[in-house]
Amino acid sequence: MNDEELLTAAAKGDAAAVRDALQAGASLEARDGRGRTALLLAAAADHVETAEVLVKAGADPDARDHRGDSPFLVTGMTGGVAMLRALLPARPDPAQANRDGDVALIPACERGHAGYVRALLETGVEVDHANRAGMTGLLEAVTAGDGSRPYREIVELLIGAGADVNRADRAGVPPLRHALDRGQREIAGLLRAAGAR
Numbered sequence: 001m002n003d004e005e006l007l008t009a010a011a012k013g014d015a016a017a018v019r020d021a022l023q024a025g026a027s028l029e030a031r032d033g034r035g036r037t038a039l040l041l042a043a044a045a046d047h048v049e050t051a052e053v054l055v056k057a058g059a060d061p062d063a064r065d066h067r068g069d070s071p072f073l074v075t076g077m078t079g080g081v082a083m084l085r086a087l088l089p090a091r092p093d094p095a096q097a098n099r100d101g102d103v104a105l106i107p108a109c110e111r112g113h114a115g116y117v118r119a120l121l122e123t124g125v126e127v128d129h130a131n132r133a134g135m136t137g138l139l140e141a142v143t144a145g146d147g148s149r150p151y152r153e154i155v156e157l158l159i160g161a162g163a164d165v166n167r168a169d170r171a172g173v174p175p176l177r178h179a180l181d182r183g184q185r186e187i188a189g190l191l192r193a194a195g196a197r
Helices: 002-012 015-023 038-044 047-057 071-078 080-090 105-111 114-121 137-143 149-160 175-180 185-193
Strands: none
Touching: 002 015, 002 038, 002 047, 015 137, 038 047, 038 071, 038 137, 047 080, 047 149, 071 105, 071 114, 080 114, 105 114, 105 137, 105 149, 114 149, 137 149, 149 185, 175 185
16 A cells, blocks of 8 residues: 555655655655656656655666656756756666657747757756657757747757757758748857858
């Protein structure tokens, strides 16, 4: 029963109840019916204080659920900078990829989480990692984005981190061509200034 209490408390963000469940003997790496640990449940719901309690207790930031997601990977989808920082003391693997081959950087770029991308780049994540579809963070920022300020900031951050501005997708289309096709003139300008062809 303690395991269920732990998982329920983590999902709700009840840090005190998480502490109580652990003290009562709950397994730190207990999983729900979908293979999610307490830390994954807390990370997905952006319950930072709860995650900090679990990390301090030694929870695994790379423990995967049935879909291949982990607490660390999920932060790329939510864009939670505070959650990312809460997980870093647990030393997550920045090279860990999900079922689609995405590292945390790729969904963050796709969703326009500029602040998160800035923080994640400090961890040494591979800036030119390509997923199974051949998409990098830079390609996602251009093709999934609308050229608005968060996406422009992401492109600037990636360029500053040394992203290959000429790395094309599987169809052979580079970021600059995608930007021009989408009318993203400012992003196209940033790419050209970085040597994009």
